[in-house]
Amino acid sequence: MTDGEVVLGDPSVVVDDLHVTYRILGTRRKAVEAAPQGRMRKLVGRSLGSTGGVTEIHAVRGVSFVARHGESIGIVGTNGSGKSTTLQALAGLIQPSQGSVYVAGIPSLLGVSAVLVRKLTGARNIMIGGLALGLTKDEVEERFDEIVEFADIGDFVHLPMTTYSAGMAARLRFAISTAAVPDVLMIDEALATGDAAFRERSRQRVDEIRRQAGTVFVVSHSLASIKAMCTRAIWIDKGLVRMDGPAEDVTAAYHEHTRARSGPAKG
Numbered sequence: 597m598t599d600g601e602v603v604l605g606d607p608s609v610v611v612d613d614l615h616v617t618y619r620i621l622g623t624r625r626k627a628v629e630a631a632p633q634g635r636m637r638k639l640v641g642r643s644l645g646s647t648g649g650v651t652e653i654h655a656v657r658g659v660s661f662v663a664r665h666g667e668s669i670g671i672v673g674t675n676g677s678g679k680s681t682t683l684q685a686l687a688g689l690i691q692p693s694q695g696s697v698y699v700a701g702i703p704s705l706l707g708v709s710a711v712l713v714r715k716l717t718g719a720r721n722i723m724i725g726g727l728a729l730g731l732t733k734d735e736v737e738e739r740f741d742e743i744v745e746f747a748d749i750g751d752f753v754h755l756p757m758t759t760y761s762a763g764m765a766a767r768l769r770f771a772i773s774t775a776a777v778p779d780v781l782m783i784d785e786a787l788a789t790g791d792a793a794f795r796e797r798s799r800q801r802v803d804e805i806r807r808q809a810g811t812v813f814v815v816s817h818s819l820a821s822i823k824a825m826c827t828r829a830i831w832i833d834k835g836l837v838r839m840d841g842p843a844e845d846v847t848a849a850y851h852e853h854t855r856a857r858s859g860p861a862k863g
């Protein structure tokens with residue numbers, strides 16, 4: 597766990613009985629019924645409703661929590677449990693079907709990712725992303741070298757992002773998103789692609805953001821990353837909060853649960 601020296605501030609994110617239901621045209625009922633032991637049944641069978649050719653997936657089923665300025669919160673849970681959906685609702689990219697989400701300030705990362713254009717060079721994307729964060733052109737130019745260095749992409753910065761590996765693109769997104777201290781930073785698996793040195797740089801940056809009263813959310817299957825970066829963790833299971841508490845305790849309980857079900861968990 598990171599140090600506990602940051603004094604927590606007022607609430608920055610309030611999630612109150614959040615529900616998200618995806619509605620898909622066309623039924624998947626046949627596929628699920630045809631494979632009762634299949635992965636699809638495991639993932640969505642419990643929450644899948646189908647009427648008149650519209651399939652509904654109740655991905656988030658009443659999640660509530662309050663996050664404060666200065667907190668870094670890991671979100672853990674098995675595949676399809678609703679972690680990314682929750683994060684996207686926090687970022688305002690998905691409308692809740694019920695309940696509400698209040699965010700103080702502008703959520704970053706997902707916002708930056710949305711404006712990046714893969715056909716353009718890393719350099720152009722640094723400018724576009726920086727402007728989207730509210731920096732001026734001069735401020736972006738001032739921070740350019742630091743962003744490239746943090747992302748560790750070298751001369752690739754002058755090539756289109758289509759030529760980047762998944763890890764390079766994720767590192768650049770992270771570097772741009774944190775070029776200005778965001779109010780609320782959301783990191784969805786970006787860290788899993790980085791090497792040890794990048795993880796350490798990211799951890800330091802997350803601590804810096806917390807010290808400046810930002811709130812950080814990290815969705816990851818790497819329990820080691822969550823333990824290293826987060827003060828608190830929320831375990832989401834089948835669209836509901838199963839446990840919320842100190843990162844050490846929640847990751848230990850989650851690890852125990854996954855180990856009991858299917859052998860050793862990652863991290």
Ligand SMILES: Nc1ncnc2c1ncn2[C@@H]1O[C@H](COP(=O)(O)OP(=O)(O)OP(=O)(O)O)[C@@H](O)[C@H]1O
Nearest residue numbers: 618639640653655674675676677678679680681682
């Ligand atoms: N765009 C979408 N349209 C329809 N269903 C979706 C969509 N995105 C996610 N789902 C479904 O919602 C449920 C929750 O998915 P979500 O991606 O939030 O889970 P997750 O915990 O982030 O999973 P993972 O660890 O695999 O990334 C799953 O059943 C998934 O199939």
